[in-house]
Amino acid sequence: MSGSTGNIISTILSGLGATVAAAAGGIALTIVLSFLAGLAMLSRSRAVRFVSRVYVEGFRGTSEVVQLFWLYFVLPALVGFKLVPLFAGIIVLGLNHGAYGAEVVRGAVQSVPPAQREGAVALSFSPAQRMVRVILPQAVVEMLPPFNNLFIQLMKSTALLYFISAGEITEKGELLRPVYGSQLVLIYGVELICYLVIAVVITVVMRLTERVLAGRLGREPPKRDKAFAKVGVTT
Amino acid sequence: MTWHWDYVSESIPLLLMGLLVTVELTVLGSLVAYVLGLVLALLRRARIPVLSQLVYLFIEVVRSTPLLIQVFFIFYLLWPALGVTPSAFLTGVIALGIHYATYTAEVYRAGIDAVPKGQWEAATALSIPRARVWTGIVLPQAVPRVLPALGNYMISMFKETPLLLSIGVLEVLNRAKEQGAQTFQVLEPYTLAGILFLLISYPSSILVRRLERRVGQL
Numbered sequence: 502m503s504g505s506t507g508n509i510i511s512t513i514l515s516g517l518g519a520t521v522a523a524a525a526g527g528i529a530l531t532i533v534l535s536f537l538a539g540l541a542m543l544s545r546s547r548a549v550r551f552v553s554r555v556y557v558e559g560f561r562g563t564s565e566v567v568q569l570f571w572l573y574f575v576l577p578a579l580v581g582f583k584l585v586p587l588f589a590g591i592i593v594l595g596l597n598h599g600a601y602g603a604e605v606v607r608g609a610v611q612s613v614p615p616a617q618r619e620g621a622v623a624l625s626f627s628p629a630q631r632m633v634r635v636i637l638p639q640a641v642v643e644m645l646p647p648f649n650n651l652f653i654q655l656m657k658s659t660a661l662l663y664f665i666s667a668g669e670i671t672e673k674g675e676l677l678r679p680v681y682g683s684q685l686v687l688i689y690g691v692e693l694i695c696y697l698v699i700a701v702v703i704t705v706v707m708r709l710t711e712r713v714l715a716g717r718l719g720r721e722p723p724k725r726d727k728a729f730a731k732v733g734v735t736t
Numbered sequence: 737m738t739w740h741w742d743y744v745s746e747s748i749p750l751l752l753m754g755l756l757v758t759v760e761l762t763v764l765g766s767l768v769a770y771v772l773g774l775v776l777a778l779l780r781r782a783r784i785p786v787l788s789q790l791v792y793l794f795i796e797v798v799r800s801t802p803l804l805i806q807v808f809f810i811f812y813l814l815w816p817a818l819g820v821t822p823s824a825f826l827t828g829v830i831a832l833g834i835h836y837a838t839y840t841a842e843v844y845r846a847g848i849d850a851v852p853k854g855q856w857e858a859a860t861a862l863s864i865p866r867a868r869v870w871t872g873i874v875l876p877q878a879v880p881r882v883l884p885a886l887g888n889y890m891i892s893m894f895k896e897t898p899l900l901l902s903i904g905v906l907e908v909l910n911r912a913k914e915q916g917a918q919t920f921q922v923l924e925p926y927t928l929a930g931i932l933f934l935l936i937s938y939p940s941s942i943l944v945r946r947l948e949r950r951v952g953q954l
Contacts, residue, residue, distance in 0.1 A: 562934040562941070566898035567909055571926045574916070578923065653800060660802035661899060671805060678812060685813040693801050700800040 509681055513691045516673035523590050523659040523669060524699065528652050530595025531602050535648075538599060539606025540632075553603065560600035566661055569593045573665045586667035590659070598655045602648065609643040610636055642714050649707040653700050660696075670695050739923060747915050747925050754911030755932050761828050761907060762894040768833025769893070770886060773840025777848065778870075780841065798838040804899050807831045811903045828900040836889050843885045847878035884948040891940050895933060908932055 541553035560568065572593050577583040584592070613636050621631040663671040674692045681688065715721070779791045798806065811827045822830075851874050859869040898909035906914075912925035 558938060559934065562938040563930040564895040564898050564909070564933045566896075566901075567926065567930045567933060570909065570913070571930060574922050575926050657800070657802040660804040663804065664899075664902070671802065671808075674805075675808070678808075685809075689805060689809045689813060692805055693797070696801045696805070697797065 505681060505684065506687060509677055509684060509687055510691055512677055513670055513673050513688065513695070516668055516670040517695060519587055519662070519667055519669040520659050520695070521699065523587060523594060523662055523667065524652075524656045524703075526591035527594030527598065527655050527659070530591060531598040531651065531655060532648075534595060534599025535602025535606050538603035539610070542603060542607045543610060557600045557603050560597050565593065565597045565658060566664065568597060569661055569664060586662065586665045587669075589665060590662040590667050590669075594655050594658055597658070598651055601654075602651055605644050605647045605651065606640070609640040609647075612643055613639050638714075638718060642711065642718060642720070645707055645711040645714070649704055652703050652707070656699050656703060657696065740921070743919070743921060744924050744928065747912070747928060750911050750915055751908055751925065751928055751932060754906060754908035754929075755936075757825070757905065758894065758897045758907040759936075761825070761832060761897045761900065761905070762890060764829045765832030765836065765893055765897075766886075766890045768829060769836035769840050769889065772833060772837035774844050776837055776841035777844035780845065781848065795838040795841055798835060803831065803835045803896060804902065806835055807900065807903060824900070824903045824905045827903060828897070828905050831900075832893050832897065836893050839889055840886060843882045843889070844878065847882035848874060850881060851877050881951055884944050884951055887940070887944040887947060891937050891944065894937055894940075898929075 538553040538556055541549050542557070544550050544553075569590070573584065573586070573589045617635055617639065618631065621635040626634065659669055660671040662669050663675060666672060670692050674688050677688050678685065776791055776795060780788050780795070782788060807827065810831050811824070815822060815827070855873055855877070856869070859873055864873070897905075897907050900907055901910035901913065904910070908929050909926075912922075912929040915925040916922035
């Protein structure tokens with residue numbers, strides 16, 4: 502009994518690395534794509550706006566699981582090589598959540614009071630300086646709570662990598678199921694605890710970032726809620 | 737691999753059958769989520785000791801963990817433990833419904849909180865019975881405001897149904913997979929599956945955005 506318990510726990514934990522790598526890689530890609538597409542949607546050029554709009558609506562409109570299947574099973578036949586499962590997973594997670602993040606970036610930039618922009622113009626900042634020195638530092642603080650939700654959503658989506666056998670937690674658990682059918686409570690319990698812990702870690706990091714950045718702007722730091730209360734998604 | 741139009745026309749009927757299942761899952765799952773979400777919101781608000789804390793814990797745990805695991809949990813653990821054998825389809829409806837109920841519960845909560853305090857005070861002053869306050873005064877004001885949010889969750893649910901292929905539900909992606917396995921040609925079915933999702937969810941999200949604007953003017 503205790504031997505099988507140890508075996509179950511260690512097997513599931515052996516998938517933790519892939520889950521964390523997928524979540525971290527996906528989050529990194531999401532941040533890059535969110536800013537690229539979000540700022541592109543505010544561009545003066547009609548063509549740039551159109552391209553980013555197609556990206557955002559395309560990825561938001563088609564299902565994430567379908568995107569994963571497409572990238573992993575269809576693309577290899579088109580381009581002639583197959584991606585490593587974990588890598589394919591990171592790309593899909595990043596592309597999908599980047600499309601949602603783009604709207605977060607766009608909304609936050611637009612929510613910066615117009616007077617700030619006018620002030621920067623009056624000081625004859627170049628458009629790039631205006632964005633980097635005046636608009637973005639304020640907008641980024643606004644983005645953090647919705648990004649927190651998005652990152653937790655992304656972290657939960659790493660379970661979908663089970664479909665392409667990326668060796669993460671859910672897949673490890675499903676490999677155990679036929680063997681340890683009588684201990685499913687333990688298997689699913691350990692899996693759920695892993696995901697809960699990662700969710701809390703993401704939230705704590707995001708709250709800390711928010712405090713630091715808000716402090717730098719000379720704003721009142723956000724009230725300290727229980728980290729657990731902020732876990733979860735409200736997109 | 738090249739695109740074959742004759743294969744497309746061959747695949748479409750099968751995919752449409754799958755799409756029907758996807759839509760059924762979404763509609764039934766949403767009904768469960770809307771009703772159960774309201775129940776959870778009211779239970780949380782009821783402030784019955786222990787129970788409201790348990791409801792809170794349940795909402796947080798379900799919201800922060802993957803739907804796929806919840807599907808497995810219900811299908812492989814809960815049903816055998818209860819000694820029942822519902823179909824994969826019903827499992828899907830229940831899993832989607834419970835998962836999204838934890839989101840809609842928060843939506844209802846925000847809607848209920850948005851009802852002005854004066855409405856409660858006036859109802860108390862008129863000594864209207866508590867149940868009547870809810871059904872006649874609070875909910876009729878709270879629910880229309882949250883309709884766009886509920887609509888958005890329905891669209892999210894629609895796009896998450898493909899993961900039910902893991903327990904064998906013959907929804908649109910599983911049909912595409914089946915078709916691909918028969919012919920070893922996966923380009924068309926998987927691409928069509930994506931297009932079908934886009935064709936439904938994009939117009940729906942435009943409708944919800946329009947509804948949002950109308951509700952914003954309330």
